[in-house]
């Protein structure tokens with residue numbers, strides 16, 4: 001009654017089927033992630049074109065050290081488009097990065113060229129209020145190309161709850177506010 005080893009049925013049992021199911025689920029998840037990212041990029045493009053910001057975003061004064069910040073009144077899903085760091089976009093040529101820290105000027109590299117977004121105009125745009133968070137930012141910065149120019153857009157890295165601040169990591173340069181040293185000027189505490 002016992003089959004010889006080479007006549008035993010091939011092991012197509014539980015292990016194989018489970019592996020196939022896991023692979024299918026993994027591919028489905030990947031497909032959903034790609035679709036989510038494409039939808040978020042389309043949303044970003046619409047906001048770039050219309051120069052509008054999401055109605056649930058709000059600028060708010062935080063303290064005398066940070067100044068103002070940008071907050072959400074509604075929950076934001078991971079990967080969603082949040083806001084554009086909108087301003088005057090121009091190429092700075094092939095030269096070296098300008099390292100001056102100006103409050104609303106963002107220098108970056110795109111297509112082997114140095115670019116700059118100058119968001120210093122007080123034009124009602126909300127992206128200019130987003131503060132730097134090095135360790136646990138709520139958003140990441142990506143370039144979305146529109147009419148040949150790189151627009152700096154923020155996308156949620158995680159679920160962002162109502163009342164939370166919108167932040168991103170400004171990058172690896174030196175920023176004075178990242179220093180642990182705080183200034184104490186009696187009776188004002190500037191930290």
Ligand SMILES: C[S@@+](CC[C@H](N)C(=O)[O-])C[C@H]1O[C@@H](n2cnc3c(N)ncnc32)[C@H](O)[C@@H]1O
Nearest residue numbers: 065066067068102103104128129130131132177
């Ligand atoms: C694009 S603005 C952000 C909005 C700004 N806080 C305001 O009140 O308008 C960038 C400036 O905000 C301040 N800032 C950004 N992130 C900060 C942080 N984590 N801590 C303290 N100040 C910060 C710095 O003065 C920086 O030059």
